[in-house]
Amino acid sequence: DWNQWENITTSNSELLHNHILSIHLDHDGTMWIGTNKWVSSYNKDDWDVYGKKKWELTHQHVNVIFKDSYSNVWFWSDHWVDKMSDSNWNTIIDHYHDGNWLPSEDVSYIFEDTQWIVWFWTSWCISTYDGNAFVDNFTTADWLVWNNITFLYEDAAWNFWIGTTEWLSKYNWSTFLNYDINNWLLWNNVYSINEVTWNKIQVITNWGISVLD
DSSP: OOOOOOOOTTSSOSSSOOOOOEEEEOOSOOEEEEESSSSEEETEEEEEEEEEEHHOOSSSOOOEEEEEETSEEEEEEEEEEEETTOTTTTOEEEEBTTTBBOOOOOOOEEETTTOEEEEEEESOOOOOEEEESEEEEGGGGGSSSOOOEEEEEEOSSOOOEEEEEEEEEOOOOOOEEEEEETTSSSSSEEEEEEEETEEEEEETTTTTTEEEE
């Protein structure tokens, strides 16, 4: 019923804190809620709560949550990425941070592409995970034209469009093609990317919308 709202707080549920930092709905229908004080999960009226004692999360401020197709749940909590597997729901099995496969510890977003590659978009690089290990880190040393990432998008042809504060890059799994105001793009600071139809890419910048087809 779209005409009726339900309010969920610490006073009427097992939500750990009212300050919500992240929400993720996984493919099993579980809602993961990152708060200013650890994590709550909700599925079909059943709540569970997770924190330092149960999962050994690195930090209580959980800003990003994502569950991949390998049944790993990823948490970014203030400078660390924690991974938990459904083979052992009571233990964080890996911690990643600056210098431990992740070149940047400031994770903005996690998503999984159509080939089951998990992408970690950070403030200055992109890292990929194949289900077993982190396999690639993309920075300016790998032809990524700028490290300050603002948006990441996969099109229907499995090309990856990477928006930054200075350029737009297209990655086809072998090379990078870069765009700026001297090459089609209205402005260098990219806010959002979307494929409106097949091979027609819409890019929103801070100076207008550019469309490439």
